[in-house]
Amino acid sequence: MEFKTLRMQIEDFQSSSTITIRDLGNETRIRILKKILKLFGDVPDCRVQGRITYRLNEIILMLFLATLAGSESCLGAQDFWGANDRLYRRLFGKETIPSHDTFRRILGLIKSDELNSLLVNILLNSDSAIRKALKLPAPQKKIVSVDGKQLRGTGRKADTVEEVKDLQILNVYEQDSQTCLFSEAIESKTNEIPHAQQILSRMNLKDTVVTFDAMHMQTRTIGIIAEAGGDYVGGLKGNQGKASEFARALFIQENLEKLKGIDGCYHMTSEISHNQLEQRSFYLYPLTASEKKGLFSDWRKVHALLCMAKTMRHNITGKETDEVRYYLTSLKDIGDAAHCIRAHWNIENGLHWNLDTVFREDYLALSDRTAALNQSILNKACLSLYKKMSDLIGGTQKISKKRLRKIFGWNFNDAMSQALTLMDPPTFAKSVEIIPRKAR
Template sequence: MSQLPSLFDIFAGVTDPRNAHRVEHPLPDVLTIAVCGILVGADTFEEIELWAQEKEPWLRRYLSLPNGIPAHDTFARLFGLMDPQPFEAAFRRWVAEVLPGLSPQVVALDGKTSRRSAKAGESPLHLVSAFAADAGMILGQQATAAKSNEKMAIPELLATLALEGCIVTIDAMGTQPSIAQAIRDQHADYVLAVKQNQPQLKDAIDDFFALFQSAAADQTPHQVSEDVNKDHGRQEARRCYVFDALECLPTPERWPDLKSFVVIESTREVSGSVTQERRYYISSLAPEADRLAKAVRQHWGVENQVHWCLDVTFADDQMRARTAYAGHNLAILKRLTLNLIRLDPVPRKGSFKLKRVIAATSDEYRAHLLGLK
């Protein structure tokens, strides 16, 4: 892989909110130190300061540091003042440079709450992230006051992404005709989950599938794809049924370019106990079972490859930065760092935790991950 854009390229478009006449630590220096600290395992501003003090000679190879290492109060004050929007825009520009072409991969949109990021009586930070499943990278994120407001944040996030030729997958919160239209306006296809927030649509698919199973399977055009997994005494079979009988749905014309609906039936057996689950979707894709089953399966990668990593590796749910914009800006840095590890130009086996340990101990590896020159 070619040399990644440097951190200074990432931060070039970020506006410094501080009084220019009183700035002791240049903005790129402070942000670069913060990324370095998060990369090596520091989870608070105090820990970032302590690590940077120990590594000041190494940091001086790349940073000016005219007044030494910033105090943790400096980090907290800057992150609290800094508008997250230009910071997020810089993040997206960097991703676009690293990953210039997305098509034809799945882009999954899903939200995550940083549970301890709010003061008493306030809503915690909730970010809707866009995740490129094949590349394993976060493309961007949009903040919203609560999970219930995701349907407001999703169109804003979609408008910032180049999605032509992609398949956009969203859980039920985003299953709205306006969001489907926003995806089609981007010349992308959608696969949207159907749950109780669209009760008539869900009931219609449920009734259709019950009839299909009981009497009409031979007479009903459909495609089916099956996937069976066995692991450590657990067996799970997933069957993906795809139909184009749109006339059986209530007001299908509400959904732009709707071409198919999907029923995924999962049967899981663990230690002799069997459970079954059904999930429903609508899509602008043609009724191709293998393609739709893969898109649904890839959507859930956002849980394992983004949310789980942020919680387990970066202690996101324990984040207590609660001053103004501090939590939001720190969350963006954590997602940037997650991308940097995934873009590892010196591929190494092992978990994210192990790679952070190596980054903490190897100056050379850390510099490669950060794109420092």
């Protein structure tokens, strides 16, 4: 498959080999932490340098490690370092631990784009190191998904009756690395569109498929993706009136039956999930030359309309639910298009759902918008590390992200050792062990 992700490659690799990561000891842990501390020094500090007690890179590392170990607030970060005072003194050379107010205030001063860029580079370098150690090829194509998320606990303001909207964050998520490449605060849900366009215009999208919901089905967005050498699969709803009406009129039962009989125009998948049978039928209608020049003339690289008809039947109650969705795409292969449609839900299930259930982001008690965004960025980086660890050390029995976070809290030093190894490619190359499985 062209879209074979790192996780899928590791699963295939573990069918014939076991992967273990050796603990290289406390000195190695400290060395890697100081190396990361130096990297965090690249985030600019706007404070007056002669009047500070804690350097910005120190605060970032303190918050990152506390988040990795299960902290869900600035008070939790203070408590974490109080419980790990020996590591604190060894790493930072200080006796006094910052108060939760200090953590909260400085978290609101960090430049979010700089922090996100630095963490993403560390995580992507980790992916390269894993592929190199396991001799895995880079994917032929990648999928990048665009979607917004609401932080429900941020819409508040002390001592006022003023209505404050929850913070909205636009996320751009790479499926291969399971890493959120960009996180940007937006003022309202409708303003996702220009933010997405600005981000996509800065990206190299060659050999990349961008997936998005109907909100982002904009001719300018499509033009940006095409200009950057990418492909797209996007939802089609009422916001694109004529195109949506055309799709609904086209995909009537009679035409669906005809498409079934045409090679390359029908694809079906079925699976049992959440105690119900889910069957998806995908129909691809290649647009004619006249349709591309007419109704769809503003959509660059457009090739086809897609219909996904989903039927869900509960295994116990027998209740059936039907759902139909329409898409516009530049892809020519229906199998690839179907895969991208399914993969798009990973930004909801793999990213947003985990942020809510594992990191409890809906209960994030930060009214400062910049502080809330920065904490969300730290959460996403930690989640990406959890996923890599789950894929590598879990073997055929995957470890849930929630369980991994508890393991970090209960046995921080050993768990941190494995996480830090993943964050330092030279150390990972030395510590990874590959043991072939014995044939049965």
